[in-house]
Amino acid sequence: MLAIVTRTTSLLGLLIVLSALIDAPVSARPENTPLKYINLIETWDAATARTSADDLLAHMSSDVYLPEIVIGHPDDGAVFPPNMAAPHFFWNDTFLFSDAWLVVIEAAGGERVCCFTDQPRWVPEQTTWNWLLRHMGNNAATLTIIGVNRSKGLQPVNRTQITFSISPDPFDGVLFYKQTRLPFLTAREHPEQSAWVLADITAYEPPRTVLTGVRSCAHCHTFSPNGQVFGMDVDRNGDKGGYLLAPVTPRMQIDKGHFISWNTFGPEDGRSSMGLFTKVSPCGRYLVSTVKETSLFAMLPDIWFSQLFFPIEGYLAVYDRGERRFAALPGADRTDAVQTCPAWSPDGQTVAFARAPVNAALVDLMQDKKYLTPAKGETIADLNRRYRIRFDLYTLPFNHGNGGKPMPLEGASQNGRSNYFPRYSPDGRWIAFNQSDTGLVLQPDSALYLIPAEGGKARRMRCNTGRMNSWHSWSPNSRWLVFASKAITPYTELLLTHVDAAGNDSPPVALSRLNRKGFAAVLPEVIPQEGSSLECIRIGAGVFAGKDE
Missing domain, CATH: 2.120.10.30 (TolB, C-terminal domain)
Incomplete structure (x- = not known):
C-alpha cells in the first residue's frame, strides 16, 4: 500500500524503469499438490487460462531480469487475521508494460491458486480464500504477480513477489x-x-x-x-x-x-x-x-x-x-x-x-x-x-x-x-x-x-x-x-x-x-x-x- 504512494508519487515511479532481479522463482510443485485455477479474462475459456498459467510458470527463470510491478496491497510481510473476509489484492504497472496478469498464491506446502485477470486487482471469492487459509495454516505464503502483454504472446514482461501470512490470533x-x-x-x-x-x-x-x-x-x-x-x-x-x-x-x-x-x-x-x-x-x-x-x-x-x-x-x-x-x-x-x-x-x-x-x-x-x-x-x-x-x-x-x-x-x-x-x-x-x-x-x-x-x-x-x-x-x-x-x-x-x-x-x-x-x-x-x-x-x-x- 505504502509502495504505491511512495513510488508512483515520486517521479512517476522512475525506479520501476530499472530492471529488477527476481530473487525467487515460483517453486517447482510436488506431484499431486492441490491446485486451483481461476479465469477472469472474458475472451478466454477455463482451459486456455489453465494452459497459459502452466506454460508461463514452466518457463519462468530467476535468471531473467524483469521490471517490477508495484504491489499496492498487501505489503510484503503483511499479517491477516484468520477470520477476516477475503482481502483485496491490487497492483500498479506504472508504464503499462502489461495488459493481463497471472496472480499466484503459493502455500508453504506447494498448494497454489492461479488467477489470470485483465484488471490490476483481484478479490478472491469466499470459497477460494477459505481454501487458501486451510492450506496456509500459520506459515507464510508467496504472492507472485506476473504481467504479460497479450499482443506479444505470453512472454512475461514484468514480475513482483512478496510474502504474507495468517496470524493464529483472531480479530475478536x-x-x-x-x-x-x-x-x-x-x-x-x-x-x-x-x-x-x-x-x-x-x-x-x-x-x-x-x-x-x-x-x-x-x-x-x-x-x-x-x-x-x-x-x-x-x-x-x-x-x-x-x-x-x-x-x-x-x-x-x-x-x-x-x-x-x-x-x-x-x-x-x-x-x-x-x-x-x-x-x-x-x-x-x-x-x-x-x-x-x-x-x-x-x-x-x-x-x-x-x-x-x-x-x-x-x-x-x-x-x-x-x-x-x-x-x-x-x-x-x-x-x-x-x-x-x-x-x-x-x-x-x-x-x-x-x-x-x-x-x-x-x-x-x-x-x-x-x-x-x-x-x-x-x-x-x-x-x-x-x-x-x-x-x-x-x-x-x-x-x-x-x-x-x-x-x-x-x-x-x-x-x-x-x-x-x-x-x-x-x-x-x-x-x-x-x-x-x-x-x-x-x-x-x-x-x-x-x-x-x-x-x-x-x-x-x-x-x-x-x-x-x-x-x-x-x-x-x-x-x-x-x-x-x-x-x-x-x-x-x-x-x-x-x-x-x-x-x-x-x-x-x-x-x-x-x-x-x-x-x-x-x-x-x-x-x-x-x-x-x-x-x-x-x-x-x-x-x-x-x-x-
Missing part, C-alpha cells in the same frame, strides 16, 4: 465508525449525509448502517471497553456541549433523557464547554472530557487535509453517572496549560492525556472567533508553519475522581514533537499514540508509536504509511490495532496491524470492504463481538427543536 471485535463527506466544510453543511456504521470484518456482506440522517453536528463517538455504554458528541438545540449517553441495546431508541451537557459544569465562570474527546471509563460510571476549551479551528477546501484543529485552552473534567455530577479532575485542571485527549487504563485507575503550555498569542487570536478563514490557496502545511503547538503525554491517578500528581510519560514527552491520542491496550501493557511535528487532528505526518504503559523507549510502528496515520483503536485481545490513513486516497480508509506479545507490529492490511465511494471512514472504535447485535440507533422526534448550526 466488531468495528463502529463514521462515514463522512469531504472536505470538512461539506460535512459541516450537510451533517445528515453522515452515517455511523457497524462492520464485522469476517463478513462478506456490506457493513450495517445503524445511524444516519442526524441534522446536527455529531462526532467523536465512544464506547465503554465492554461495549455496554455508548456516547457521542451531539450539538443539541444550540448547545455545543451536548452529549448523548445511553446503554447499548440491539435497537437503541434515544430520547431527551439520554443527553447530558458539559455546559452544566461550572456555569458561573461564563465560559462554555464543548466536551472534546470524551472517553467512558471501563466500569461505565465515569466520563472524562476536555472542558472550558478554546480551540484553533480553520477549514480548507482541500479534500486531503480540510481542517486544522486543536484546543489551545481547556482542562479535564469528570462526569459521575452514579451521582449525576460534574467536577474538574485535579492534576489535569491547570489554567496555564491545555489538557486534552484523555484515555483510561484498563483497570480505570489511571488517565493518560496530552498537555501543552497555553500560548497567549493563539488565545488572543481566537478570542472572538469561531474559526479562522485561510487565505486563498493556503494549505495545511502553511497553517502548520504559522500556528504551532506541541503536546506531551502525561499520566495521572484517577483516584475515584480525586486525581493526583501528573507525571510526564517517558518516551512520549519532552521530545521536540507533538504527542497525542494515547490509547491503552486492553491487557494494560502498551500505549499506542500519535506523534507529529505539530498539531493534533488530521496531520499529514502523523505516525503511530508504541510505548510500554509505564513509559520507556517509544517505537515507531511498522504499520505506518506515508500519509496520515491516526484514530487508532485496539481489539479486545490486544493483538490488533485498527487505524485511519490517507495512504491510498484522500478519502480516509481503515487499516489493520497485528501486534505480537513483544509489541512488534506488522505492515498494514487494508479493510477495503468497509469503503464507501465519496465518503471518508473515520473514528474507528473496536467493541467486543457481543456488540454485533446492535441493529440501529433511532433518535426520537422530540430530541431536536430544529436544525443546529
Whole structure:
C-alpha cells in the first residue's frame, strides 16, 4: 500500500524503469499438490487460462531480469487475521508494460491458486480464500504477480513477489465508525449525509448502517471497553456541549433523557464547554472530557487535509453517572496549560492525556472567533508553519475522581514533537499514540508509536504509511490495532496491524470492504463481538427543536 504512494508519487515511479532481479522463482510443485485455477479474462475459456498459467510458470527463470510491478496491497510481510473476509489484492504497472496478469498464491506446502485477470486487482471469492487459509495454516505464503502483454504472446514482461501470512490470533471485535463527506466544510453543511456504521470484518456482506440522517453536528463517538455504554458528541438545540449517553441495546431508541451537557459544569465562570474527546471509563460510571476549551479551528477546501484543529485552552473534567455530577479532575485542571485527549487504563485507575503550555498569542487570536478563514490557496502545511503547538503525554491517578500528581510519560514527552491520542491496550501493557511535528487532528505526518504503559523507549510502528496515520483503536485481545490513513486516497480508509506479545507490529492490511465511494471512514472504535447485535440507533422526534448550526 505504502509502495504505491511512495513510488508512483515520486517521479512517476522512475525506479520501476530499472530492471529488477527476481530473487525467487515460483517453486517447482510436488506431484499431486492441490491446485486451483481461476479465469477472469472474458475472451478466454477455463482451459486456455489453465494452459497459459502452466506454460508461463514452466518457463519462468530467476535468471531473467524483469521490471517490477508495484504491489499496492498487501505489503510484503503483511499479517491477516484468520477470520477476516477475503482481502483485496491490487497492483500498479506504472508504464503499462502489461495488459493481463497471472496472480499466484503459493502455500508453504506447494498448494497454489492461479488467477489470470485483465484488471490490476483481484478479490478472491469466499470459497477460494477459505481454501487458501486451510492450506496456509500459520506459515507464510508467496504472492507472485506476473504481467504479460497479450499482443506479444505470453512472454512475461514484468514480475513482483512478496510474502504474507495468517496470524493464529483472531480479530475478536466488531468495528463502529463514521462515514463522512469531504472536505470538512461539506460535512459541516450537510451533517445528515453522515452515517455511523457497524462492520464485522469476517463478513462478506456490506457493513450495517445503524445511524444516519442526524441534522446536527455529531462526532467523536465512544464506547465503554465492554461495549455496554455508548456516547457521542451531539450539538443539541444550540448547545455545543451536548452529549448523548445511553446503554447499548440491539435497537437503541434515544430520547431527551439520554443527553447530558458539559455546559452544566461550572456555569458561573461564563465560559462554555464543548466536551472534546470524551472517553467512558471501563466500569461505565465515569466520563472524562476536555472542558472550558478554546480551540484553533480553520477549514480548507482541500479534500486531503480540510481542517486544522486543536484546543489551545481547556482542562479535564469528570462526569459521575452514579451521582449525576460534574467536577474538574485535579492534576489535569491547570489554567496555564491545555489538557486534552484523555484515555483510561484498563483497570480505570489511571488517565493518560496530552498537555501543552497555553500560548497567549493563539488565545488572543481566537478570542472572538469561531474559526479562522485561510487565505486563498493556503494549505495545511502553511497553517502548520504559522500556528504551532506541541503536546506531551502525561499520566495521572484517577483516584475515584480525586486525581493526583501528573507525571510526564517517558518516551512520549519532552521530545521536540507533538504527542497525542494515547490509547491503552486492553491487557494494560502498551500505549499506542500519535506523534507529529505539530498539531493534533488530521496531520499529514502523523505516525503511530508504541510505548510500554509505564513509559520507556517509544517505537515507531511498522504499520505506518506515508500519509496520515491516526484514530487508532485496539481489539479486545490486544493483538490488533485498527487505524485511519490517507495512504491510498484522500478519502480516509481503515487499516489493520497485528501486534505480537513483544509489541512488534506488522505492515498494514487494508479493510477495503468497509469503503464507501465519496465518503471518508473515520473514528474507528473496536467493541467486543457481543456488540454485533446492535441493529440501529433511532433518535426520537422530540430530541431536536430544529436544525443546529
